[in-house]
Every structure is written in C-alpha cells, then in structure tokens.
Amino acid sequence: MALPPGFTLLQVVPELETGGAEQTTLEVARAVVQAGGRAIVASRGGRMAARLAADGGELVPLEAQSKNPLVILGNARRLAALIRREKVSLVHARSRAPAFSALWAARATGRPFVATYHGVYKAKSGLKRWYNAVMTRGDLVIANSDYTRAHVLAEHHLPAEKVVTIPRGVDLDRFDPEKVAPERVARLREAWGIPPGDPRTKVLLAGRLTRIKGHATIVDAVARLAAEGRRDLLVLFAGDDQGRTEYRQELEAQIAAAALQDTVKIVGHCDDMPAAFLLCDLAILPTTVPESFGRAAVEPQAMGRPVVASAHGGTVETVVDGLTGWLVPPGDAPAWAEALRTAVDAGPARRGEMGRTAMDRARQLYRVDAMCAATLAAYERVLEARA
Template identity: 45%
Template sequence: MSNDHPYNVLQVLPELDAGGVERTTVEVADALIAAGHGAFVVSGGGRLVHKLTKTGATHFTANVGSKRLLSYPWRVAAIRKLIVMNKIDVVHARSRAPAWAAWRAAIAEGVPFVTTYHGIYNEGFPGKRRYNSIMARGDLVIANSQFTADHIKTTHKTPEARIRVIPRGVDMAMFDPKAVSPGRIEAVWNKWHINPDDRVIFLPARLTRWKGQTVAIRALSRLPEDTVLVCVGDPQGRDAYVAELRALADKLGVAGRLRIPGHEVDMPAAFMAADRVTTPSTDPEAFGRTAAEAQAMGRWVVASNHGGAVDVVEDGVYGALVEPGDDTALARALLGVPGTYDRQAARTRIADRFSKQALQAATLMVYREALSRP
C-alpha cells in the first residue's frame, strides 16, 4: 500500500472513559478522519464515545479488556471479525489485556500491529513482566516519553529501531487561558465550595495510591490555613481509599480544607480556578500530560522528580521538581514561585514541544511506516 492511499486503523482499549489514554485515542481518530483515512475503535464504552463518534470515527462496544482466560478465544475472534468486516489495515493496541487478543488477531489476519506503551507497569508477581511485554511486541512501539522508551529497551530488550517516541499532546486551543470565561471559573469554584480568599492547590489524577494524594494532604498540613487542596479524579470504585484520604485529613486537622469532588468535566476552567497545580506521584509517570496541560494554562506545577515529569517540567523555571514522597519539600515548592516566572513562556514551551497536532502527525507517520514495512 502506498503512503498516499487511504487506510483504516482499529484502536483497541478496555474502555473509552476519562483519562489520558482515552483522550489520545479520540485525538488520533480525529486526525485519521481529517486526513481521509478510516478510524475505528473497539472498547467497553464510556464517557468519550460520543466525542469519538462526533469526529466521524466508528465505535464498537465489546468487552475486549476482560482478563478472564476463558474469554480469550472469543476476544481474538471478535477482533478478527472487526478486522475483516472493516478492511482494517493497522491494529493499534493501547492496553495490556486487549493487546494480547489484538496481537493474535492481527497476526492471524496478516495486518501490522502497533502498540503504545502508555505507562510504567508494575511487576508485582511472577509472570507479570511477560504479561506486560505485549506492549513491547508491536511491529512498531510508541513510547510516550524518552523515559518510557528507555524502560522498554531495558526491561523488554526491544530494539531501538522499533521504538518511536511520541509525547502525549496538549490541545492548545482547548487549554488556552483566553478561552476560559470568568463564568466557567466561578462555576468550578462553586462546585468545589471555594471561598474568594482561598488559595487553591489542584491535584488532578485518578484516586489511586501511587498518584500521591496522601503526600499532598500531608503537605497541606504544612501550608497556611487559607490553603485548600482539591483532589479531582474518578475513584473507579476505590471507596476505601477515598475514606482513607478523608481520615488522614481529619487526623492532620485539615479535613475542612480538603475537597474530593470526583470527576471534573471542565479541566481548562479547573486549572484556571487553581493557584498551583501538583502531580506528586510516588511511582514514575510515563509522561505527565496533566503537568503539560497545567503549564499550557500558565499554572506553576510542582511534580515528583522522576519519570516523564522530568521531561515536561523545567525545574525552577516553569515549575518545580521535588523528591517523591517528600511532603515537606512539596509544601515548600508550592509556596515558592519565583518572581521571574513567565506564564506565556511556559505556554509557548508546551506548544513547541507537546502539542496535540505534533502527536497526531507523528502517530499517522507511524501508521504509514508500519504499512510500508516488509
């Protein structure tokens, strides 16, 4: 197939709900349609299905993310059927469980198999490394940061020639301070029960332990009493963890200064409603899209000094990097913003290095390369 010929891509992931993986899926589908190609997605469904189909892409609902071994043959057969019926030219897997079935289906139908290594997966039990290795088995493997690429080479011995580094992109039109009205900001403040004189620390992340909410709560106890911490994110059934966070805040005497409002729809307004943004993950982030989006909105970001955040946050210039788990250092960095901080320069840097358009163009280049490989 020539590079100019229209082609069809099937992206495979467990769900199309909130999150960086899901948003990237929609962005790539949008780019495919705009370029005259076919965009297909199979997932268990979710909040972003409507946004996906508005681009002109086609969504198929199926439980391809199941981890049950007994359902594996069915999942392979289902994906094979989609490949044949929709004349799919490239299969792109974005998560481990569905990737195993997608890999087998792509081999059976003789189409290129591309993966994106979105996260640094833990290896908590014997055999986990092999389970994770599917994300490094693509004909081409997309890494969302240089940190991730190095991890793939070291952990899975994947040849560098098969790895392509494509940082996650920021939609600079959506994440533009000038595009956010005062009314949208006020609506977020009201939802969060923020007083006009409060100083807001914003932590947008899934409510899961390694995202560092406990570190942020301990840091909150070291900050002035007019400081409020807002932990926005989907608990995804982790009610016990949410209760633990509230109990910790109560123990430290900051329960009245902690907000856990759940999922936030208007993220640009949420960034504008905050004075500082933090991503205090205790495990390395593969990339750090939240930190990039916050800087696009001109916000000072304090992140943990490991993983992909090191590529995104320029320490002391557009944000600060602190040792993971160090709540004292986190509190200090949240207070200390240099007078030389240039919001517009922070935004320009993100546009130059981490734009959505750059991600889209680079991903389509990977598809073309996969199709041209012998």
C-alpha cells in the same frame, strides 16, 4: 498528512472513561478521520464515547478490559472478524490485556500491529515480563516519553529502531486561556464551594483517586504547614474514585484527623479541566510512582500555570525546575511542604512569569497535532515496510 486510500485504523483500548491513553485514542481517531480515513475503536466504552462519535470515529463494543483468558480468546476471534469485515489496514493496541486479542487477530488476518507503551510496567517475575512483552511483539512500539522508551529498550532488549518516542500532545484549542469564558470558571467555583474573592492560593491535583497519585503525601504536607499557622492555601483534589471508596474514605479520615476540611477538598470528577486550571493558581502532580509522561503536568502549563511535580519519570522532561515549576522528591511530605511554601510565597507575579514560560514551552513541544502527525507517520512507515 495524507493516508493511503481506504485506510482504516482499529484501535483497541479497555475503556473510554478517563485517562491519558483514552484521550490519545480519541485524538488519533480524530486525526485519522480528518486525514480522510476511518477510525474504529474497540472498547467497553464509557463517558468519552460521545466525543469519539462527535469526531467521526466509530465505537465497536468489546469487553476489552477483561483479563479473563477465555474472554481474551473470544475477543481475538471477534476482532479478526471485524478486521476482515471492515477491511482494517492497521491495528493499534493501547493496553496489555486487549493487546493479546489484538495481536492474535492481526496475525490471523495478516495486518500490521502497533502498540503504545502508555506506562512503565514493572515485572517481578518471568511470567509478568512475558505478559508485558505483548506490547513489543508487533511491527513497532510507540513510547510516550524518552523515559518510557529507555525502559522498553532496557527491559525487552529490542532493536533501537523498533521503538519510537512520540510524546503525548495537548489539545491547544481546548487548553487555551483565551477560549475559556469567565462564566465557566465561575460555575466551577460555585460547584466547588469556593467563595468569590477567596484570597487563598488555590492548588489543584487533577487525577483519579488512587494511592499512586500521592494525595496522602499532600494532606501530610498541608498539615505540616497548618501546624505552622499557615492557612493561606486551598488544595483541591479533582478526580473520580472509580470505585475505590475505601481509599477515598481513608483520605477523608486523614483530612478530618488533621482538621483540614476547609483547606483540602475532594471535589470529584471534573469535565471542564481548562476552567479548573484557570480557577487555580498552580497545579501539583505528587505521584509516588513515576508517570511515563504525565499529561496532568503539561495541560496546566498550556493554561499558563506553573506545576509542582514529583521528580521522577516523564515529569522531569515536562517540568523545568525553577523555570516552569518545581520538582520535589516523591513521597517526601516535608519536602512537599517546603515546595508548597515556596510556590505560595512566590506570589502572583512570579507564578505568572513562570506560567507564561510554561505555556510557551508546552505549545512548542507538546502540541496534539504534532503528536497525531508523528503517529500517522509511524503508521505510514509500518505500512511501507510491510509492502
């Protein structure tokens, strides 16, 4: 898609460490550069900043993760100066705290403001609802799933035309089984201490170590299976604790108390997720709080792996129960034990069939290039409305 001459996009995101919002930020930045525009990201930075630079994007360091009101005001002044200096065409915010700075800067400079609802923000008070509503005060709201869009419309009473659904995309060049060399899988197997030829069904939970991801439910479920004498699966938790050492220690204690040290492993952050999904036989997403989209349910499907996921939020759109995976009540350890038993007993042939169906569906519905094209089209719509 062609962009207006001289188009410069400013995206504002707290950090560039890990996560779906950060990944989408980089993907849209790359699309803008490929379409002939400039892509600036104001952020604290992080491990993903190198990818931004490699794709032609530009990082402007900003303490965008701060919720301190004085820092937010200072950031607004810095962003306004940046917008004027770099002749920014449109401002796109991807998180609430930096959205205040970005919105004020956009209004001060007369630039269009777009925000993406990457999560379903709960509000138990009028103050929190006001805080969340900053994401709706611009020209357009992008929701990352129909589930998120329905929430935004119900919570903020916006006109339907002001909220568009653009599902997150998957980089199908990166998440392509044909492009993952066996050596990459072998390196990961060695790093995670999995013996070659280990006959157990390997189950991967990819996501940061935080309570809402449902790790504890899985440990409980696996303990129930172990009590039945089943030791034919290996569960891998791949993700950072991001400073949540107390939660990690709780998980380690729970695993040890159930004598599951050889069955459930915390393997830490993984930079090669395509290889991780190929190493495993199926992926799980046992979130206890609804995911607004759930990229961790779509990426493994793009790699030909069925998914067992909590039956709420965006995953009911991305996982087809009985066809591309299994949907399970969230937080229900007995139900998760039964689902894991079903998935393991399905065997390689049945899982392979489901994985192929999942791959075809993911490639049809969740291409990153389609997501980027829809986002650029949304920018064009906003610019035309302003003109």
